[in-house]
Amino acid sequence: MITLRDVTKRYGEVTAVDGVSFEVPSGEVCVLIGPSGCGKTTTLRMINRLIEPTSGSIEIDGQDVMSVRPEELRRHIGYVIQSVGLFPHLTVAENVATVPKLLGWERRRYEPKVRELLGIVGLPPAEYADKYPRQLSGGQAQRVGVARALVADPPLLLMDEPFGAVDPLTRERLQAEFVRIQRELKKTVIFVTHDVDEAIKLADRIALMRSGNLEQYDTPETLLDHPASKFVHDFMGSDRALKRLGRARVANVMRTVESTTGGARSVVAEACGGSRFVYLTDERGVLEGWVDCKVLDAGTPPEEAGTTVDWHEAAVHPETTLKDALSRMLGFGFRNVAVVDADGRLVGEVSLAAIEGTMADADTHIANLEEGEVLGAIPEESPAERDELT
Secondary structure, eight states: EEEEEEEEETTTEEEEEEEEEEEOOOEEEEEEOOTTTSSHHHHHHHHHTSOOSSSSEEEETEEEGGGSSHHHHHHHHHEEETOOOOOOSHHHHHHHHHHHTTOOOHHHHHHHHHHHHHHHHHHHHHHEEEEGGGSSSSHHHHHHHHHHHHOOSSSSEESTTTTSOOOOOHHHHHHHHHHHHHHHHHHEEEEEEEEEHHHHOSSSSSEEEOOOOOEEEEEEEHHHHHHHHHHHHHHSSOOOHHHHHGSSSSGGTBBBOOSSSSSSSHHHHHHHTSSEEEEEEEEOBEEEEEEEEEHHHHTHHHHEEEEEOHHHHHOTTTBBBBBHHHHHHHHHTEEEEEEEEEEEEEEEEHHHHHHHHHHHHHHHHHHHHHHTTTTGGGGGOOOOHHHHHH
C-alpha cells in the first residue's frame, strides 16, 4: 500500500506539489494525470526520492520512505520511463538482470527469473535474450524496460509515461500487454500519463491534478459519472459513453466461432454450416485468415475464397478494450474481429453488434445521470480557472 499525506514540493517561491494526499491499495494501478506542469511527474519521483519532498510523508507498506537510504529504497521499486534507458553495450538478458546483480543475487537465482520475465512480456528468451538494444524496435525495447523493472519482484512499480514514445498501434499492444501482466502479477503501480483514454483503460483509480493540487481521486467510472468540478468534467471530455468502452474488455462480450485447419473444399464447406465466415488456423490453432462461405458456395476454390492475414494486425486480445476493438473494426471495415491469445491462437470473435449494445447501455446510463441533474451540481469556475483549462 502506498500512502501520501500532505506531500508538498517547493522550489523557492514556486509550489510544484501542494499538500497532496491519497492512498493506493496493494495490487492496484493508480494513474496520475493532468495538464502539463500540474505536478504529476514530480509526485511520482518523490515516491522513490529522485526528488525530495519539502514536507509531508510518503509510506510504502507503512514504512516512511525518508527512513530508508535512497539507493536502498530504489532497489526495491521498479521504475519504467518513456526513454527506456537500456544499456547499449549489454544484451537484453544482461539489461534485465541489472538490478538482481546490484542486489548481489547469484546467477542461478536470477537467470531463470530473467527468462521467465522475458516470456511474460512477450519476448521469447530463445529469440531475444542475446540481442542488443540496437536490434530491437521501440515497442520491444519498452517491454525489456518493463521486464527489468519487474525482475527483482518489487512490491511497487513506478511508470512515467512509459508508452508515450511509440506509435499508436504499438502503444495499444503495450497497453494490452500491461493489462495482461498486471492481471497475472498484481503489482502496486503508480502510472503517469497525459492521455485520458490511457488512464481510463489502465487505472483502478485516477488522481487528476492541476497546478500542484489534487482535483479528484476516484475510480475512472466515478470521474466520468460524478466529476467533482467543472474542470474535472471538461478534462475527462464530453464523449463519456465512448470513453466507457475503454473500461469494458473484449473478454466480456466475445463469442466462440467456427474454425478449420483444413484447406479442402469439403472440410471448409462443412465448417461453414450457417456461418458467413469461417476462420482458418494452423495445426497449433494460430489464426491464419478466414474464408467467405458465400464466395465458396458460388464455386470459388477455397484458396481463392480465403483471406490470409497477420494476426498481429487483424485480431485483438481478450484484454483489449471495446474502444480499441471498435477502432480496429472501423479501420479495416470489419463487422467482426477475431480474438486471439498472446501466441495468436484463435479463441473467439467480437462483433460490432456486441459493442453497439454496450455503447447503448452506456448512453442510457449517462442519460439517467443527466436526468438526475448530476452535472447540474458541478460548481462553476471563475474566468481565470476557465482560461487555465483552455
